Amino acid sequence: MSIPTDKTIQAGAAIGNGSVLLAETLDYAQKHGHDITFVSGYAPKQLPHDPWRVLPYEGWFVVSVALFEKYALRCVLSREGQVRLYGPGGKPDHRMQIPEAGVFGDAAVGLGYVNRLRAIGSTLMVCGQSRQVYRLEWNGDDPGQGSWADMAGPMRQQPMTEPPDEADEAAFDAWLDANDAIDLVDINGPDESDVYAVGDETWHWNGFEWRQIALPSDEPLAAIKVISPRDVVLVGHNGTLLRGNAVEGFRDLSFVDDNQNFTGVEWFENRLYLASNTGLFIYDDASRRIQPYRTTLKPELQDTHQLEVRDGVLWSFGFKDLAHFDGKVWTRVHHPDNPPIR
Numbered sequence: 001m002s003i004p005t006d007k008t009i010q011a012g013a014a015i016g017n018g019s020v021l022l023a024e025t026l027d028y029a030q031k032h033g034h035d036i037t038f039v040s041g042y043a044p045k046q047l048p049h050d051p052w053r054v055l056p057y058e059g060w061f062v063v064s065v066a067l068f069e070k071y072a073l074r075c076v077l078s079r080e081g082q083v084r085l086y087g088p089g090g091k092p093d094h095r096m097q098i099p100e101a102g103v104f105g106d107a108a109v110g111l112g113y114v115n116r117l118r119a120i121g122s123t124l125m126v127c128g129q130s131r132q133v134y135r136l137e138w139n140g141d142d143p144g145q146g147s148w149a150d151m152a153g154p155m156r157q158q159p160m161t162e163p164p165d166e167a168d169e170a171a172f173d174a175w176l177d178a179n180d181a182i183d184l185v186d187i188n189g190p191d192e193s194d195v196y197a198v199g200d201e202t203w204h205w206n207g208f209e210w211r212q213i214a215l216p217s218d219e220p221l222a223a224i225k226v227i228s229p230r231d232v233v234l235v236g237h238n239g240t241l242l243r244g245n246a247v248e249g250f251r252d253l254s255f256v257d258d259n260q261n262f263t264g265v266e267w268f269e270n271r272l273y274l275a276s277n278t279g280l281f282i283y284d285d286a287s288r289r290i291q292p293y294r295t296t297l298k299p300e301l302q303d304t305h306q307l308e309v310r311d312g313v314l315w316s317f318g319f320k321d322l323a324h325f326d327g328k329v330w331t332r333v334h335h336p337d338n339p340p341i342r
Contacts, residue, residue, distance in 0.1 A: 094144030
């Protein structure tokens with residue numbers, strides 16, 4: 001019996017020139033309790049006849065992919081703190097381990113998984129459970145020769161107790177609940193001295209210390225968009241949409257009837273686009289309301305999880321539906337391992 005090839009897109013990054021990088025899981029393996037992840041590249045302009053490339057990541061559960069644009073490096077992060085940085089064509093190629101991060105890896109000390117990697121200013125930063133934050137320290141010449149350093153300091157929680165066996169999901173979930181780890185799921189900022197980390201709590205780094213931010217909503221947050229140093233957007237559960245900055249404060253732009261969970265946010269052609277569990281939305285400045293957004297796709301966009309703009313194109317990364325928008329026309333990208341969306 002052949003194994004079904006269906007995959008779920010867990011994370012995506014726009015690389016430029018119409019190309020994207022995807023972190024994917026194999027549905028069949030997930031259904032049977034196995035973690036198998038792949039990193040796929042889609043490059044229709046460079047490879048017009050066969051635009052897909054797929055690489056399995058054995059021993060990794062990839063949770064985040066990103067572009068370090070300054071050095072044209074593709075960045076891959078596993079939840080255990082494994083990092084791969086590689087250039088076009090696979091060179092250079094560096095694999096690294098974030099010290100202390102993860103749960104079951106050799107480096108883990110009980111802090112929990114990491115969740116997100118982003119290029120901020122001239123370096124890379126990672127956030128995760130137990131208020132973990134790491135920064136790539138390097139000499140500005142070769143990021144692959146750098147090392148990952150704890151950036152959280154006293155903000156970081158103490159290590160958790162020894163975890164139960166990974167195969168016992170119920171015991172593992174109970175262990176996480178008992179240890180009450182504060183989860184940071186996204187990190188972003190205008191530069192290295194002005195950084196936000198969000199999740200169960202919201203923190204800001206001013207270049208010297210972390211400070212927890214008091215917000216007009218206590219809902220968990222999921223994503224950050226930096227439009228400018230003074231214009232930062234935070235989105236999350238129950239339709240939460242906050243806009244402002246750490247110095248002047250944030251204002252709440254959501255309403256009581258906005259109950260969708262926003263998981264991604266982008267600024268494209270002077271409009272805020274919001275990805276959610278119930279579809280794509282926009283924030284309309286004129287009405288000051290969050291409104292459902294309809295694309296030109298047929299059928300309509302099926303799901304959207306993350307959003308990213310690169311080279312004047314808005315990309316929507318859904319769990320199954322991959323599409324992009326040039327400001328006039330939406331285009332759906334068929335995934336060769338999944339049934340066509342019709």
